Amino acid sequence: MSARPPGAPQGASPRKVTVPDVRARKGGDPLVMVTAYDAPTARIADEAGVDLVLVGDSLGMVVLGMEDTLGVDLDDMVRHAAAVTRVRPSPLVVVDMPYLSYHTGPRDAVLAAGRLVREGGAEAVKLEGGRNRVEVIRALVDAEIPVVGHLGLTPQSLLRMGGYRVQGRALREVERLLADAEALVEAGIFLLVLEGVPARVAALVTERVPVPTIGIGAGAGCDGQVLVIHDLLGLSPGPAPRFVRRYADLHAAAVDAVRRFADDVRARQFPSREESYRLPRETAAALDLGVRKLAREGGGWN
Numbered sequence: 583m584s585a586r587p588p589g590a591p592q593g594a595s596p597r598k599v600t601v602p603d604v605r606a607r608k609g610g611d612p613l614v615m616v617t618a619y620d621a622p623t624a625r626i627a628d629e630a631g632v633d634l635v636l637v638g639d640s641l642g643m644v645v646l647g648m649e650d651t652l653g654v655d656l657d658d659m660v661r662h663a664a665a666v667t668r669v670r671p672s673p674l675v676v677v678d679m680p681y682l683s684y685h686t687g688p689r690d691a692v693l694a695a696g697r698l699v700r701e702g703g704a705e706a707v708k709l710e711g712g713r714n715r716v717e718v719i720r721a722l723v724d725a726e727i728p729v730v731g732h733l734g735l736t737p738q739s740l741l742r743m744g745g746y747r748v749q750g751r752a753l754r755e756v757e758r759l760l761a762d763a764e765a766l767v768e769a770g771i772f773l774l775v776l777e778g779v780p781a782r783v784a785a786l787v788t789e790r791v792p793v794p795t796i797g798i799g800a801g802a803g804c805d806g807q808v809l810v811i812h813d814l815l816g817l818s819p820g821p822a823p824r825f826v827r828r829y830a831d832l833h834a835a836a837v838d839a840v841r842r843f844a845d846d847v848r849a850r851q852f853p854s855r856e857e858s859y860r861l862p863r864e865t866a867a868a869l870d871l872g873v874r875k876l877a878r879e880g881g882g883w884n
């Protein structure tokens with residue numbers, strides 16, 4: 583049973599997933615996470631019964647039409663996080679800290695994450711990077727904000743990586759990844775996202791750290807999996823990366839639906855009488871009289 587603190591809003595789902603729930607799933611049933619960016623995607627994730635929702639900065643590409651995540655700012659994340667949390671989803675809501683919201687130091691990071699919590703309703707924040715983020719993570723945890731780490735292919739490091747490249751292929755990189763993962767755990771993360779790393783390396787990290795890992799393009803050895811919801815629903819047209827499995831083709835279905843609407847409008851088949859509003863009988867009769875008078879006499883209504 584969950585206890586509601588005095589003054590907490592009524593109506594929260596009793597199934598609400600919490601940070602301790604997630605932490606306790608290490609080595610247990612796989613955790614399921616999908617991204618969501620607005621009320622409709624949050625409702626879909628909620629009704630499908632996933633464990634965690636990520637308001638990812640992939641927002642930039644899949645919703646805002648940007649080339650990468652570097653242009654996403656804190657206001658974007660706050661606005662979209664608020665749209666997700668307004669539907670009061672049961673999954674734990676993790677919100678990405680956008681590029682430059684934590685790179686300038688712990689104080690800026692706490693203020694940025696504080697906005698995500700206060701204005702966006704974030705229940706945890708996620709940030710990218712390894713040992714260089716330890717101070718920032720400590721400050722966030724000190725400010726009572728749960729933190730998710732993100733290692734491997736970190737999209738905010740696009741310029742340094744020279745593209746979206748699988749990380750951890752060389753032994754030196756594997757050693758770095760393991761040391762980074764341990765440092766993040768030491769700093770206080772409760773969950774670790776591993777993106778774009780060989781399956782064997784992700785499984786090794788998963789074995790070594792006491793917190794659950796969630797993989798994306800990281801093989802089946804993690805404690806859970808995350809996909810971008812637009813990818814799994816087939817809402818992003820064009821070829822998908824190899825780690826994406828498409829469970830629907832909603833883009834094609836949506837194009838077909840809009841095309842059929844356009845055909846109906848052009849053929850004057852939409853709207854029908856049933857899809858239109860009717861005048862009450864007396865108003866219709868008075869209107870008929872008025873129209874006839876107008877036709878007879880010309881001029882105004884009276």
Ligand code: KIV
Nearest residue numbers: 617638639640775798
């Ligand atoms: O922004 C995002 O969607 C992410 C996932 C790919 C993990 O960080």
